[in-house]
Amino acid sequence: MSNKFPEYKQFNLSQINKDIQKWWEEDDTFHKSMSTREGKPTFVFYEGPPSANGQPGIHHVMARTIKDTFCRYKTMQGFLVKRKAGWDTHGLPVELGVEKLLGITKEDIGKNITVAEYNAACRKEVMKYTDQWEELTRQMGYWVNMDDPYITYDNRYIETLWHLLSKLYKKGMLYKGYTIQPFSPAAGTGLSSHELNQPGCYRDVKDTTATVQFKVVRNEQSEQLFEGEEGDVHFVAWTTTPWTLPSNTALAVGPKVTYVKVRTFNPYTGTPSTVVLAKDLVKAYFKAEHAEVDFSEYEVGGKVLPYEVISEFKGADLAGISYEQLIPWVKPDGDAFRVITGDFVTTEDGTGIVHIAPTFGADDDRVAKQSGIAPLIMIDNEGKRQPMVDRTGKFFAIEDLDADFVASNVNVEAYKEYAGMYVKNAYDNNLTEKDPTLDVHISVMLKKENKAFKVEKHTHNYPHCWRTDKPILYYPLDSWFIRTTAVRDRMIELNKTINWKPGSTGTGRFGNWLENLVDWNLSRSRYWGTPLPIWRTEDGTEEKCIGSTEELVGEIAKAMEAGYMDNNPYEGFEVGVNTKDNYDKIDLHRPYVDDIVLVSSKGEKMFREPDLIDVWFDSGAMPYAQQHYPFENTDVMKDVFPADFIAEGVDQTRGWFFTLHAIATMIDDSVSFKTVISNGLVLDKKGNKMSKRLGNAVDPFETIDKYGSDPLRWYMTTNAQPWDNLKFDINGIDEVRRKFFGTLYNTYSFFALYANIDGFNYSEEEVAFEERPELDRWILSLLNSLIKEVGESYENYDATRAGRAISEFVGENLSNWFVRLSRKRYWGGEMNTDKLSAYQTLYTCLLNVAKLAAPIAPFYMDQLFNDLNAVTNKETKQSVHLATFPSYDEALINKDLEERMNIAQRVSSMVLGLRRKEKLKVRQPLSKIMVPVLNEQFQTQMEAVEEIIKAEINVKEVEYLTDSAGVIKKKIKPNFKTLGPKYGKLMKQIAGAVNGMSQEDIAAFEKAETFNITVGDENIALAMDDVEIMSEDIPGWLVANEGGVTVALDVTLTEELRNEGVAREFINRIQNIRKDSDFEVTDKVNILIAKTEEFDAALAEHADYISNQTLAASLEVVAKLDEASAHKIDIDGTEVLIAVNKQ
RNA sequence: AGUCCCGUAGCUCAGCUGGUUAGAGCGCUACACUGAUAAUGUAGAGGUCCCCAGUUCAAGUCUGGGCGGGACUACCA
The missing domain is CATH 1.10.730.10 (Isoleucyl-tRNA Synthetase; Domain 1)
Incomplete structure (x- = not known):
């Protein structure tokens, strides 16, 4: 307690930051902000867990400022705002960090380092920067509870994940299926979209592309195509990956696209040929002028390719037509080789007919499944179903295939020449970029067989594996999925109740994403992450999804009974004891769970599916897992779910925001958050992305240390809307x-x-x-x-x-x-x-x-x-x-x-402007200003602020000029807002008429309060509110005019005014001297002024005033002053000596 | 390629449901002020409101189409 307001010598926000931070810590203010609200309504906030194995950057300050601001606001409103910190600890970035640290690659895992050692390293590595994160949290003043954070690798956290997964499993929402995924044959591993989006992964490459002819099977259905034809009819389709052509099992057309039948020649063989392609793309293959060329003039290999468009079809009419297999090496099992429709088919490139190889394209796989088309599958010598390409990136060698399958489905004679060839030269150590590719070999073969219509090089953007630098393949892999499509509509519905900031992200980016939702691929073939809690018999007929450690321990006991396990690796763990100690006795990670073999109801051995789950499931499940729900905290769950508010970067839209929403919808048929702010990026001041590599990253610690957090937070908050990118x-x-x-x-x-x-x-x-x-x-x-x-x-x-x-x-x-x-x-x-x-x-x-x-x-x-x-x-x-x-x-x-204060500000500003023009210092008092008043209200307003204006501009009087004197020149302006709706098209003419009104017209208007004008044939009566009348000038005076207010300044100087001005000059100089002499504001002084002709009168007249203002005990005009003990001052060019001494 | 955001003064940004002279801060230039003073104030210069078309009496604002920057998702002939 003090009786003085603290005064500071300097203003140092950096120091204030440190002092207040220290005080908060001593006082434990943060916890008080919650404990004092105990029992009050809660405001629920979820902290999106950052990954502590990366260092915090300035953009984290941005996101956390937003979070903190609203949590503090809600606290001040009296809510209890609990906010639990959390750490995201699993996943690829951690693994990569460890591999770099240990100098190992994926291949070493299990060979040179055990999975247990590897995972132990991950566990240690992931919390590497927690100190920095905690320090940043403190320094930037982000109040989040770090006493008891949730940590995704914690066994209790994992247990909740297992519980949720088993719940989904029981609802039938978990299934194993195969899908086309990015796969790196060179590295032998699937890649996540995250990996594919590493900088530099997409590169332009030049590949051999082929437009090929699929021969139509003539039957009842295809008869329409053969009308007037004697020879064959072909569909033509384009591909950038000719090596997928042997796996073709369908062709897709756009149902609404128009196709044409064109009679022409095959440019390689010269054989007359009839082809079907999209009408819009005829121009891409044929030159319009060649349509006129007579077919008899055609020369094989010549530049002129004559053609004739015969007839038109809709894509929908072509559906169902069969064609002959293009490259009959392997026979597919099931329906194939017919035309199907797909909405994704466009006429932007290719032929408008799309080659479908279900084993090598995600779209292909999807439409093939929808239409019941079989993929082209081989059976390997282990009896497994495989695409035509093996995991090293080559066509399966015949000896690697199942003999029965070869006998029944493979045309060995044709296939053997190509078997064992790599689909990209990059995969084959014996080949270089200069060697012909498999694409070229296949194209050559097709040319010879009259099946190629056009072969050319084409540059396109293709993804590469960031580790091996070699191209990736899209490849079918087994994965576990969550059937999110089953709740898509519900997710869309619930999303409409969420308050998105900005709204467009919710309806647009997120909403559209939901509309096109696909099933969530949960599987990751990795080591450091939450294991999928599913055990299966070898034949896949029986499955168990484990939902708790209790259940697992029970199953282990059964397996021991069945003799499949010798010991219980989780021995000593006490079911139902939720302490950290108890849960630290076990480890639910790999490799420990992999060693657990369970027993099926039929007595078969069951092995864990080796996959881990997507780390996004970890974070999306945090509303439950942070509570270790339902094993603990079942009573508080209703108070902390759903969240009132969350905030993260816009990059989380399809990440955390999605997984939170999906899991809450599936588990509780509820939203997970009611309001979400998605903020933009923090770029450098030139608008480039910040990165350590480019050296343009801003260090948050340095910045806070130099400026303090407050200005940083304030700047980030006010400079741009949070969803705009911030150019820092x-x-x-x-x-x-x-x-x-x-x-x-x-x-x-x-x-x-x-x-x-x-x-x-x-x-x-x-x-x-x-x-x-x-x-x-x-x-x-x-x-x-x-x-x-x-x-x-x-x-x-x-x-x-x-x-x-x-x-x-x-x-x-x-x-x-x-x-x-x-x-x-x-x-x-x-x-x-x-x-x-x-x-x-x-x-x-x-x-x-x-x-x-x-x-x-x-x-x-x-x-x-x-x-x-x-x-x-x-x-x-x-x-x-x-x-x-x-x-x-x-x-x-x-x-x-x-x-009216606004009027005062405007009038003052205008008068100060006039003074400046006339070089009249504000210190020099003037007698009056004149203000025209056109209505009473204005005068009332002016009068209320008159004193303020007079003081501000240093004049003695305000004179109001009313209309009657006739000295005011007026200006009239049409009011478009009222006239517009009334007269519409006549506006321009009315405006012209109004602007052309004379002073007399205006006066008449004001008197009658109405005015008639004639526009064209129409007589229009203007009302007062159809126009704006204001003063413009007072002829003969010095006038300023702004926003309808006019003011005139009387610049006449009387002797009296001049003297007062002089007195003010003296006051000003004396005050300066006081200050220069370091006197206190309250010190009394004695003043001596040397006599001058010019100023004596002024000094005599205003002695009291001067003394008053300068706290002078005495003021004396003396005949002479010693220059050494006096100050020489200059007033309007006259030098005066003056002495100011402390009393 | 799709979806979303952004494009207004040299820079960073305002500009509400359309209304006729498009604003602020910084920077620049000049001036003023000086008991808030390592502050402050005032003024000036500085604009093709990204472009084109449309709706309208009226478009920075609404619609459509482009262009440029960014993000996310995807990669498909």
Whole structure:
């Protein structure tokens, strides 16, 4: 407790950051902000777990500022805001880090390092940067509970995941299937989309592409195509991967696309040929002028390819037509070689007919399944179903295939020449880029067989494996899926209830994504992650999905009984004891779970499916897993689910936001979060992505250390809407420091300086609002408007708007107008109502600003709050973050007052401008200004602020000029807003007529309050509100004009005015001398001034005034002053000697 | 390729449901002020509101189509 408001020598936000941080830690303010709200309504926030194996960057400050701001705001509103920190600990980035650290590759795992050792290394590695993360959290003032974070590798966390998976399994939403996935034959592993999106993975490559002819089978269905034909008819289709042609089992057409039959020649063999392709793409294969060429002029290999369009078909009409297998090496089992329809077929490239190889394309696989088309499958010598290409990237060698299968399905004679060949040269160590590729070999073969229509090189973008640098294949792999498509409609419905910021992300990016949802591929062939808790018999007929450790331990016991296991690896674990110690006795990770063999109901051995699950399931399940639900906390679940609010980067839209939503929908038929803010990226100041590699990344610690967190947070919040990318410019932080924090600090310092002198401590009665001067009521009105706007903005999750409004209030209104105009009220003199009101008003503004801004700038605002409160004890809380968010008083908001103060500001600004033009210093008083008044309301408004204007511009009088004198020149403008709807098209003419009105017309208009004009044939009666009439000029005077307000300045100087001006000059010089001499503001002085002709009269006349203003005990004009002990000053070019001495 | 965001002064951004003179800050230039002073104020210069078409009496604002930057998802003939 103190009786003085703290005054500071310097303003150092970095130091304040450290001091307040220390104080919060000692005081445990964060926990108090929750404990004091115990029992209050909860506001639920979920923390998206960062991965602690990466260092935090400046963009994390962005996302966390948003999170923190709204949690603090809700706390100040009285909610209990629990927020549990969490760590995302599984997944590929961790594995990669470990491999780099240990200098090993995937191939070493299981050979040179055991899975147990490998995973132990991951477990250690993943928490590598937790210190840094915790430090950043503290320094940036992000209040999140780090005492008991959820950690995704924790066995209890995994147990909840298993519970959820088994729940889904029981609902029939978990299934094993195969899908086409990116696969790197060179590395022998599937790749995640994350890996594919590593920089540089997509590269332009030049490949041999082929447009090939599929011969139509003539039958009843295809008869339409053969009308008028004697020879064969072909479908033509284009492919960038000719090596997939032997696996072709269907052709797809667009149902609404128009196709044409074209008679022409095969350009390689010269054989007459009839082909079918999309009408729009005829021009891509044939030159229009060649349509005129006579077929008899055709030469094989020549540049001219004559053609004739015969007839047209709709894609839908072609569906079902059969064609002969293009490359009959392997016979598929099942329906194949017919035309199907697909919505994805376009006429943008190719022929509008798409070659479908279900084993090598995701789209192909999907449409083939929908149409019941069989994929081209081989059986290997282990009896497994395989695509034509093996996992090393070559066509299966005949000896690697099942002999029975070869006998029944393979045309050995044709296939043997190609068997064993790699589909990309990059996979074959004996080949280089210059060697012909398999694509070329196949194309050559097709040319010879009259099956190729066009073969050419084509450059396209193709993904490469980031580890081997070799191209990837799309390859069918077995995976476990969650049937998210089954709840798609429900997810869409629930999504509509979520408040997305910005809304477009919810309806657009996320909404569209849901519309096109596919089943969630859960499988990952990795080591460090949550194991899939599914055990299967070898033949796959029996399965068990384990939902808890209790269940697993029970199953182990049964397996031991059956003799399949010798010992229980989880011995000592006590079921139902939820302590960390107990759960640390076991490990649910690989390889331990892999060693567990269970027994099926029929007594068969069951082995765990070796997959791990997608790490996104880990994070998406956090609402449940952070509570270890349902093994613990079943009672609190309803209080912490769903979340009221979450926020992350926009890149999480299809990541965390999706998995949260999907899991909550499937498990609880509920949303997982009610409001979500997705923020944009933080780019460098040139708009480039930040990266350590480019060296343009900004270190958050350095930045906070230099500037403090508050300006950083403020800058990030107010510079751009959160969903816009932020071009991060360090100068912007400095600007915020000066503009906002500097101004606020200066305002406080000003307040503290004088409040301490006057001993103000807010112990006096509150000055009644009506008794406060105009200026005070004005700023209080604005303050209440501000509280309203800021409250609404926070409520609407718009901190940008809130911050900008606060900044505007502090900079423009509070500091630049209220304080500037009020300064004299605080100087000297006794405490009276006016002075008290000035203090109370300023105090109220500062205190409320502290509260309003606290969610965004928590450090400085807490200091400001406490500095203000230390003396007054008006607040019972020790921290602004424990205080209650202010509410506004509608009764104090006075729009008319705000408007007239605006007039005062405009008039002042204009007069100051006139003074500058005439080189009349503000210090020189002038006699009057003249203001034309066109209506009473304006005069009333002016009169209310007259004193303020006079003081601000230093004139003695305001003269109101009414119309009657006829000295005012007026201007009239049409009011488009009222005229527009009434007269529409006549607007232009009306505007012309109005603008052309004379002074007499205007006068007549005003008198009659209506005016008739003729436009074309129409007579139009204008009403007063159809126009705006304002003053423009007062002929003969020095006039300024702005926004309809006109003001004239009388620049005549009388002797009296001049003398007063001189007196003011003296005051100014004396004040400067006082300051230069380092006198205290309260020191009394004696003044001696050397006699001069020019100024004696002024000095004599205003001696008291000067003494008063400068705290002079005496003021004497003397004949002579010693230059050494006096100051030489210059007033209007005349030198004067003056001595100012402390009394 | 699809979806979404962004495009307004040299830079960073406002501009609400369309209304006729498009704003602010920074920077630049000039001036002023000086008991808030390593502050502050005022003014000036600076605009093809990305382009084209449309709707309308009226378009920075609405519609369509492009272009450019970014993000995500996908990669398919």
